[in-house]
Amino acid sequence: MTHKDRWLLWLFLAPTLLLIAVFLYYPMIGTVFESFRDTSFINPTPRFVGFEIYEKILASRDFHEILRNSIIWTLGVVILQNLLGFAAAVLLNQGLPMQGVLRAVVLMPFILPGVVTAILWRFMYDPQLGLINSLMMRFGFFEDGAAWLASSSTAMAAVIFVAIWKGFPFSMLIYLAALQNVDQSQVEAATLDGAGPVRRLFDVTIPAIKDVILVNIVLTLILTFNYFDIVWVLTRGGPQNATHIFPTKIFETGFGQFRFGEAATYGVFSIIVLAIFVALYVIVQKSASNRRPVA
Amino acid sequence: MKHTATTRFGLAALQIVLALFVLLPFFWMISVSLKPATEPFAIPARLWPTAPTLENYVTAFRPEFRTYFMNSIIVSGASVAITVTLALLAAYSFSRGKLIALTVLMGAVVIAQMFPHSAIIIPIYKMMRLADLLNTYTSLIIAYVSVTLPVAIWMLRGFLIKLPVSLEEAASIDGAGPVRVFWDIVVPLARPGVIATAVYVLIVTWQEFLFALSFTSTKEMRTLPVGLNDFIGQYGIRYGELMASSVMVSVPVIAIFFFLQRYLVAGLTAGAVKG
Amino acid sequence: MKFFKHTAIAAGLLLSTSMAYAQDVTLQFWDNQQTESGLSGFQKAAVDRFMAENPSIKIEVTTVPYPEYQQRLLTAVQGGNPPDIATLDQIWVGAFAQAGAVEDLTEEAKAAGLTRDQFFGGAWDSAVFNGGLYGIPFNVDVWQFSFYNKALLDAAGVDPESLKTFDGLKQAAEKMTGDGKFGVGLFGHKGEDTVVVVNSFIFSNGGKVLAEDGSCALDEAPAVEALSYLQDLSKFAPEGILNASSGDMRELFLNGSLAIEFWPALEQPTLQKSNIDWGFVNGTAPEGKTAIGTYGGWNLAVFQSSKNKEAAWKFVEFLVREDVNGDVVDLLPANKAAAGPFLAKNRDGADRIMSHLDNAAPRPLSARYLEIADLQMRLYQDVFSGKDVASSAAEACKAIDALN
Numbered sequence: 001m002t003h004k005d006r007w008l009l010w011l012f013l014a015p016t017l018l019l020i021a022v023f024l025y026y027p028m029i030g031t032v033f034e035s036f037r038d039t040s041f042i043n044p045t046p047r048f049v050g051f052e053i054y055e056k057i058l059a060s061r062d063f064h065e066i067l068r069n070s071i072i073w074t075l076g077v078v079i080l081q082n083l084l085g086f087a088a089a090v091l092l093n094q095g096l097p098m099q100g101v102l103r104a105v106v107l108m109p110f111i112l113p114g115v116v117t118a119i120l121w122r123f124m125y126d127p128q129l130g131l132i133n134s135l136m137m138r139f140g141f142f143e144d145g146a147a148w149l150a151s152s153s154t155a156m157a158a159v160i161f162v163a164i165w166k167g168f169p170f171s172m173l174i175y176l177a178a179l180q181n182v183d184q185s186q187v188e189a190a191t192l193d194g195a196g197p198v199r200r201l202f203d204v205t206i207p208a209i210k211d212v213i214l215v216n217i218v219l220t221l222i223l224t225f226n227y228f229d230i231v232w233v234l235t236r237g238g239p240q241n242a243t244h245i246f247p248t249k250i251f252e253t254g255f256g257q258f259r260f261g262e263a264a265t266y267g268v269f270s271i272i273v274l275a276i277f278v279a280l281y282v283i284v285q286k287s288a289s290n291r292r293p294v295a
Numbered sequence: 296m297k298h299t300a301t302t303r304f305g306l307a308a309l310q311i312v313l314a315l316f317v318l319l320p321f322f323w324m325i326s327v328s329l330k331p332a333t334e335p336f337a338i339p340a341r342l343w344p345t346a347p348t349l350e351n352y353v354t355a356f357r358p359e360f361r362t363y364f365m366n367s368i369i370v371s372g373a374s375v376a377i378t379v380t381l382a383l384l385a386a387y388s389f390s391r392g393k394l395i396a397l398t399v400l401m402g403a404v405v406i407a408q409m410f411p412h413s414a415i416i417i418p419i420y421k422m423m424r425l426a427d428l429l430n431t432y433t434s435l436i437i438a439y440v441s442v443t444l445p446v447a448i449w450m451l452r453g454f455l456i457k458l459p460v461s462l463e464e465a466a467s468i469d470g471a472g473p474v475r476v477f478w479d480i481v482v483p484l485a486r487p488g489v490i491a492t493a494v495y496v497l498i499v500t501w502q503e504f505l506f507a508l509s510f511t512s513t514k515e516m517r518t519l520p521v522g523l524n525d526f527i528g529q530y531g532i533r534y535g536e537l538m539a540s541s542v543m544v545s546v547p548v549i550a551i552f553f554f555l556q557r558y559l560v561a562g563l564t565a566g567a568v569k570g
Numbered sequence: 571m572k573f574f575k576h577t578a579i580a581a582g583l584l585l586s587t588s589m590a591y592a593q594d595v596t597l598q599f600w601d602n603q604q605t606e607s608g609l610s611g612f613q614k615a616a617v618d619r620f621m622a623e624n625p626s627i628k629i630e631v632t633t634v635p636y637p638e639y640q641q642r643l644l645t646a647v648q649g650g651n652p653p654d655i656a657t658l659d660q661i662w663v664g665a666f667a668q669a670g671a672v673e674d675l676t677e678e679a680k681a682a683g684l685t686r687d688q689f690f691g692g693a694w695d696s697a698v699f700n701g702g703l704y705g706i707p708f709n710v711d712v713w714q715f716s717f718y719n720k721a722l723l724d725a726a727g728v729d730p731e732s733l734k735t736f737d738g739l740k741q742a743a744e745k746m747t748g749d750g751k752f753g754v755g756l757f758g759h760k761g762e763d764t765v766v767v768v769n770s771f772i773f774s775n776g777g778k779v780l781a782e783d784g785s786c787a788l789d790e791a792p793a794v795e796a797l798s799y800l801q802d803l804s805k806f807a808p809e810g811i812l813n814a815s816s817g818d819m820r821e822l823f824l825n826g827s828l829a830i831e832f833w834p835a836l837e838q839p840t841l842q843k844s845n846i847d848w849g850f851v852n853g854t855a856p857e858g859k860t861a862i863g864t865y866g867g868w869n870l871a872v873f874q875s876s877k878n879k880e881a882a883w884k885f886v887e888f889l890v891r892e893d894v895n896g897d898v899v900d901l902l903p904a905n906k907a908a909a910g911p912f913l914a915k916n917r918d919g920a921d922r923i924m925s926h927l928d929n930a931a932p933r934p935l936s937a938r939y940l941e942i943a944d945l946q947m948r949l950y951q952d953v954f955s956g957k958d959v960a961s962s963a964a965e966a967c968k969a970i971d972a973l974n
Contacts, residue, residue: 005473009392012384016444017400019381023441024407027418041644042668042937091309094298102310104553106317111548113502113520116541119532120324127810128752128822131323134339147810152955155813165320170498174491215453219446219495226411229504236760239812240951251413255641257940258665260417267414274409333843335825338750420649429651508638509645524635528603531817531840 034264041258053265062241062249063269069156070225070245070273076160077167077224082217084164085171090201092172093179103176110169114229121162122234125149149235152242159234159243163227171216178212179205214285218278225274246270321545328352328538351539359514360540363522370432370507370518371500374439378447378496379489381440386451387481391460401452408445412505420509434510435518439500447492454488455481501548519544595881596628598653602639602868616898620888627881647671647873654876655885657708657868660696660932661762661939667704668937672871674702678883684890692865692932693904699935705869706890707904711834712863712930713766715923716854720847722746722829730849733830735857736775736799743806746829753806755819755831758954760947763816766864766933767832768950772796773862773931774855779946780934784974786967788949789960797950798959812951834866835923836901839916850919852926863930867901902927938973945969 035053037046057063092103109117124130127147136146148158182205190200206213228247231237237244237252244252246266254263298306322342328351330336330344389401419438420429428434458481466476507518514522523544526537601613617629632653634642640662646652647669658666666672679685684706686694693707716733723730726745732738743753758764769779777792787793804811808822820837822828824844831837841848853861870889872882889898895908902923903909909927913920934942949966953959 006392008473008477009388009397012388013400016381016385016448019437019441020404020407020444022422023419023437024410024415024445025403027415027422028407028410030418031414041648042665044669088313091306091313094306096303096306096310098310101553102314104549105314107552108317108321108545108549110498111501111552112541112545113504113523115502115504115520116523116537116544119527119537120320120541122813123327123534124320124323126818127814128338128808128827129336129340129825131319131340131342137339147813150810150813152812165316169317170495173494177487177491211453215450219450222408222446226409228413229502235813238760238947238951239758240948240955247411247413250411252944254413254417255644257944258644258669259941264414267411270411270414271406271409275406278409333845335844336821337825338822338827417645417648420645424649424651429649508641512632512642512646521638524637525603527635527637528817531820 031264031267034261035268037261039261039264041260046261049261053261054269057262057265057269062244065241066244066246066249066266067273069241069243070270072156073160073163073231073243073245074221074225074277076156077163077227078217078220080160081164081167081220081224082171082213084168085216086175086213088168088172089175089179090205093176106172107169109166112166114166114227115233117162117166118230118233121165121230122149125158125234150239152240155235155239155242159231162234163224163230166230167220167224171220174212174216175209178209182208214282217281221277221281222274225270225277246273324538324541327534328542330535332533332535351535352543355536355539356543359517359522359525360543362515363517363519364544366432366516367501367519370435370439371497373432373436374443374500375493375496377436378440378443379493382444382447382451382492383482383485383489385444385448386455387477389448389452390455391463401448404445404448408449412442416505416509419506423510429510430512430516432516435506438506438510439496439503442506443496443499447496450492450495451485451488454491455485458484595626595878596630597655597876597878597882597885598630598632599885600632600634600639600643600653600656602657602659603633603635613898616889616894619894620885623888624881624884627878627884629885650875652873652875654878654882655870655872658705658871660693660865660867660869661943663697663704663869663871664699664935664937664939666871667699667702671874672704673874673876673879674704675706675872675883675886676703678887679703679706682883682887684887688906689890689904690865690906690909690927692927692930693867693869696865696867696932696935697869699937705871706886708868708870708890708895709899709901710865710867710904710927711836711901712923712927713763713770713834713866714832714853714863715835715837715850715926716830716852717823717833717837717841717848717850718830719823719826719828720849721826722751726829730851733851734854734861736854737857739830739854740799740803740806743803743830747806750827752808752822752828753830754803755816755823755828756800756804756807756811756954757814757816757819757832758804758811758951759813759815760951761815762943764950765943765946766866767816768797768800768946768953769864769931769933770853770862771800773864774853774859775799776859779942780936780970784936786970788946788970789963789967794960794963797953797963800950801953801956801959804954811954834901835917838918842918850922852922852929860929861926863926865930865932867904869904941973942970 036048036050038049038053039046088106092099092106124132125148127133127150132148133146146154148154186204186208187200190204195203226247228251231243231245231248232251235243237248246269250263250266250270253259253266326343329347329349331346331348331350334344334346389397423429423434428437462484463476463480466480471479502520504520507521511517511521523537523540526533526540613631617631621627621629640659643652643656647666652671658672689707690710693710697703697705697707716739718730718733723742723746726742728742728745733742739754745753747753757767772779772788772793775792775796777790777796778787781787808814808828816831816833819828819831820833820840823831824846826846853863855861870886872879872886876882888894890905892905892907895903895905896912903912909924910920913923917923933939936942945966949962952962
């Protein structure tokens with residue numbers, strides 16, 4: 001693109017920038033303003049309060065629980081979903097029979113609307129009527145049903161499991177595509193050098209697709225952090241806040257309790273935390289790849 | 296790839312485990328959808344109803360359901376087409392332009408994808424109302440395009456950066472104008488990235504719930520994820536019909552993916568997401 | 571002649587425009603789809619009847635599934651686009667009134683001769699906020715009736731009457747727990763049904779959520795006692811009540827594994843269709859006292875922003891009329907005169923239901939009720955998870971009092 005073609009560049013950008021400015025930045029800036037004013041449904045005339053709501057939230061027990069939950073939830077889902085997605089991609093890239101059918105089958109959870117997924121799994125988890133306990137009892141894992149979603153100690157794990165079930169096909173799809181791009185001559189060269197399948201995976205395949213891994217992880221990070229439907233329908237953030245994360249808290253505070261100022265403040269916190277997440281990951285990733293230059 | 300018989304056996308076993316993990320909930324979904332409303336749930340759960348029936352499908356396949364389905368297809372389809380087009384244009388600019396302003400703007404785009412939807416929905420609702428767009432496809436499409444654009448741009452930009460610029464330069468030297476270069480060189484090469492992005496946008500919009508809930512008010516405009524709420528009352532869920540609807544939602548989409556997956560993976564592959 | 575002609579034309583014009591105007595009145599009415607069955611058929615008939623009686627007014631009904639009703643309504647009000655009339659949950663009235671979103675209907679009610687004694691008192695009171703009347707009771711019910719499975723009670727030799735007392739209920743629940751059966755269907759998920767059931771135990775024990783002066787009363791002896799009782803009782807409930815709702819308990823009751831479930835009278839149509847041989851008693855109270863239930867229900871509100879408040883009021887008046895109210899609700903008609911025939915036709919034990927309704931208490935009438943309820947839910951979950959009751963209640967009260 002030459003210097004005089006610059007007009008085209010801006011022409012291409014114009015509609016996008018306009019949409020993002022009007023429908024994302026303008027409302028978000030409004031939300032930030034809202035967080036400095038004590039607004040709620042029942043108190044429509046706003047009063048400027050500075051950082052008062054921020055201080056109140058930072059001092060609350062809720063905030064710390066939600067921060068902790070959001071970190072566990074995001075890390076749990078992102079790590080496991082990518083591991084499983086990658087493993088499934090490797091498995092479905094071996095040229096075994098039924099591979100084509102399986103690739104389509106594995107995509108199924110992915111297209112089920114989140115609300116339906118959550119209702120289905122809430123029922124699967126039901127301590128008395130659910131399929132999971134029924135199977136576990138049948139296979140003799142335990143005598144009585146366990147209440148996966150109703151105990152503070154297992155609820156988060158149970159919710160993460162559902163998110164992975166639903167989310168891993170997306171990661172798999174992208175890894176699958178990347179795997180098919182790995183230069184087969186390199187793999188064969190490694191084989192001739194006597195590398196086993198595990199060595200080949202770590203020395204050739206993974207380095208070759210590291211950019212895809214980065215993109216995939218950042219993408220799932222953002223999507224997971226802001227994911228709402230599954231958690232809301234499964235537990236509404238309960239029991240006792242055990243699964244409350246930023247999106248459910250924002251929704252509950254704003255739409256459930258009509259406290260807009262506080263919901264807005266949680267929204268701002270949520271962006272800050274997510275930005276830190278992404279930044280940390282990118283930094284770690286960069287420094288790791290600097291330390292170990294890959295083939 | 297060649298494998299020994301033992302390895303093949305092991306891998307096949309793993310495939311079965313994977314299939315079970317994915318399919319078990321669907322099996323349960325179908326089982327519940329076939330249970331007559333009068334048959335109570337058993338303890339421990341029965342894998343299959345004693346007297347399976349299709350009555351839930353009959354009640355669930357109402358005219359509303361078909362409307363919701365069409366609405367979802369229209370809204371998702373339009374959003375995918377518009378988002379991918381706009382994102383490709385924008386990503387091209389971001390990947391080829393060398394201005395500091397562009398770097399700053401790209402940063403702004405990346406940040407925009409982090410905004411939580413529930414925090415921005417009421418201001419957007421107000422705008423839609425001012426524009427008299429509430430309860431229209433347009434309002435949903437605009438919202439979906441806006442919220443999916445940042446990630447779409449980000450995906451496509453990562454893709455375009457890796458395309459060799461030499462081809463474009465060569466075409467330029469041959470006298471092709473910038474629009475021709477984009478259309479004849481960049482667009483065909485970008486196809487795999489476009490497919491990946493389209494899949495992402497499709498998935499997000501196909502199941503989007505919050506905007507669809509807020510911007511539509513009549514049954515005629517609801518999309519599927521919201522429409523399925525019809526089966527959820529204040530004090531109970533009509534599991535049978537809900538699951539029957541879910542099966543009906545899933546089957547066509549699965550069929551589409553089944554036929555497309557070859558192209559999908561191939562499309563993603565063609566020299567594309569390469570590191 | 572000329573003059574006459576002109577006046578005639580002017581009059582004709584006037585008449586036609588006013589007629590055109592009159593025909594133009596279209597009202598948006600939003601209603602929550604309360605039960606899974608939906609009422610749309612009956613409601614449609616009633617709406618048609620109204621439009622036949624008032625040809626100048628057209629009603630557009632939007633039925634919104636319950637899970638999305640609150641958000642949809644809130645978004646619409648905030649976005650400046652609410653309907654003309656909507657049913658409001660009793661517990662939202664305070665907030666909507668304080669926000670200035672709904673009309674004070676005191677004058678209209680007076681003019682139409684609608685008074686408190688024509689309705690269930692608690693339902694009427696739930697629409698009163700700061701001295702104004704911000705809605706007319708539409709439908710009503712009471713949490714909770716103890717529905718029991720006759721076969722399970724008989725097998726354990728339990729007298730249904732014994733379920734009416736705290737001790738009796740506990741002993742019965744204990745006896746009937748085991749062998750894959752569950753004694754009592756307590757539930758404690760994050761939902762309003764949890765709040766109303768626990769409230770009714772507190773009310774019946776002489777306790778309150780908020781004292782007269784608006785301060786939290788959950789840490790006072792009667793409330794703490796009732797909560798401790800429920801903590802004990804929860805041992806005989808199915809596993810996992812912290813994520814279980816009244817709907818989950820219903821499934822267990824319907825498959826015959828749960829002996830007692832807590833529901834409003836709304837549950838009866840479901841039970842009538844089931845294979846379970848059932849009966850019910852009116853809630854649970856300490857020995858010698860009468861159980862006090864918690865009111866639930868919906869009021870009809872006219873929105874401030876409506877351009878046709880007069881027509882909207884006409885429709886509200888129509889919906890609560892004695893000969894209409896019973897046809898358009900799935901809970902019980904809030905109009906007492908309509909409730910009698912409705913109960914006789916649709917419910918078993920009409921007299922007992924009536925007395926439980928007359929005896930019930932409303933939830934706190936506060937503009938910040940939803941925040942209070944959230945803290946209550948947290949407290950009740952703490953109680954059900956086995957935490958120390960007194961200190962949890964003290965903590966909850968500190969948080970509730972801090973709201974003001």
